Amino acid sequence: MNFSELSRTVAFRLTLFYSLFFAACVIMLLGFVYWQTAEEMTRRVDQIILLEKTRFAEVQFDRLPDEIDKSIQRDLRHIYFYGLFASDGHLITGNVNQLPQGIPADGSIYESNLPTSNNQSQVFPVRILLTRLNSGNVLLLGHDVQQFIEFSVIMKRAFFWGGSLTILIGLIFGLVLSFRPIRRVKQIQQVCNLISHGSIRHRLPVSKHRDELDMLSAIVNKMLDKIERLMSEVKSVGDHIAHDLSTPLTRLRAMLYRMQQQLGNEPTQRAMTNQLVAEVDSLLLRFRALLRISELENKQRRSGFKLIQLPEILGQAINFIEPLAEDKSIKLSMTTDKVNSIYGDGELLFEAIANLLDNAVKFAPIGGRVAVKLSHGTGGMRIDIIDNGSGIKENERTAVLNRFYRGGNDLQTPGYGLGLSIVMAIIRLHDFGFELGDANPGTCATIFCWPQNL
């Protein structure tokens, strides 16, 4: 499970979307609070300046410089600015050295920066009012708004951290919330793989939460039930045909056999009867193979399962097939790792391995070789049966596992195209894996002897 997978889930995207939305809301809310607060603070400062203006307006002209000096002395926090300038701009008294540029003396309040009288290099942001007195002098009243700036910095920091943390927490929650759906999707994917490989009896997992995935799974499961039932009906028609026809065919064969026994030595008649018996035998073999596949596929009980030694079974199968290989001068070899016993049906595995070996010998050239390897795979033992024949084309490797399929290469060899279907039925019953690969040249048939199921 990687980030890319998680980030594509609906849960993740929704959580991230909500986080972004929430972060935006937080920023907007903070912005609104900031704006309202700043407005209120400005209003209050302006009110103070206007009150000061009113207070100074009531002071007599000659007492104004004293009043200004007193006000400066009372301002222990140094947040007020006062200045009384002559009409030529000369400072009469105050804690401001010169009139600020560009501010009209119209009694309105403006924003500006002012240096203090003590330190010219230090400039303070201020709300400022200039008013021309009847005497022609100009009165400057100002209030330090440095705390506004500090408040703004605090708010910006709050915007940044508030927004970032909201998004980060949303991201983490999104990832956490995505784990479960992704795990569920993976489980569904595994089951779907099994179903697409023919194990239609499997069903998608449905949890007790009854969420939307469960609802979907339940719908798909219902659909699978129906598909399985339809397939089973179609298959059972086939099986019934095979079953019902094999009895009359057996009787037909018995009659032909008797005829064969009672015939004289007339060569043409004997040859014809022999041919007839052989044809009926070949039909019966096909029906028996079909019924065998059906029997294996329907087998639910595993009473034949026990701990078995694979090297022993491989040895028996090789010993069984050896004369066929000998007839074609094929070198039959076996290598085996030290392996533990596995749980399976020895008789059925013998049948599957003998079938694969029979195929390998059939398709290996005269003087060729067939190798059997028993080794450790990723999840348990693996059996490789490798021949150096002409191989199976990549696009036919799945098709050859189907009933009656005979690839281009097998048309010259005897068979009914049912052997690999029997092998597959046995493999499925064991819940093992099977793969046909390229041996360059030839085919490598591999049985993975470990559970392939969930």
Next chain:
Amino acid sequence: MARILTIEDDETTGQEIVDELSSHGFEVEWARNGKDGLDLALRGNHDLITLDRMLPFMDGLTVVTTLREKGIETPVLMISALSDVDERIHGLRAGGDDYLVKPFASEEMSARVEVLLRRRSQSERQTKLRVADLELDLVTRQANRGDKTLDLLPTEFRLLEYMIRNSGQIITRTMLFESVWGYHFDPGTNIIDVHIARLRRKVDVPGLSPLIHTVRGSGYMLNEDHTLNEFL
């Protein structure tokens, strides 16, 4: 003449069994349900019983179990439409001596009957088996044809042993596969024929009279009778 009791409810199959076994010279008695079959088996002195697995009134497993409980050891060939391995195991565990799945070829059934009858008369303690100049020493696992020792593989020795034990009787490929390899499925290919051909190359060397004969459409027979070839 061996007396055989056939317990079979299906008319066609029953008739087929009776006809086939009668044609082999056996005296056949036919019971059409399990209860009658058990009565006859308990009263009569039969050499062998062919017993259907599914019967009215009393099923085949109960019949064979009752017989064995009463100490009657007559060989029983179970015949059943149930081909499942589990069913075969149940049938054999209940006391059946062999198991044949329907539909079956008549000669397969008669061949199994013959082998069961032969097995009954054979002593398990035999250490040497002989047909004509072919001799098998079961202790030393050595085979001789005349004064020449045959170089046989273990499988070939087992094949030959089974064939000698049942010499003069038809042995089908399925019977060979079941008894020599111990498995119960249709090997489906000509592999048994190839094994026999290899054995034949060692046993019936040129210059000696052939002992292993192919019975067309059925299987094989090991016999010293030269005239066999004329009708096989």
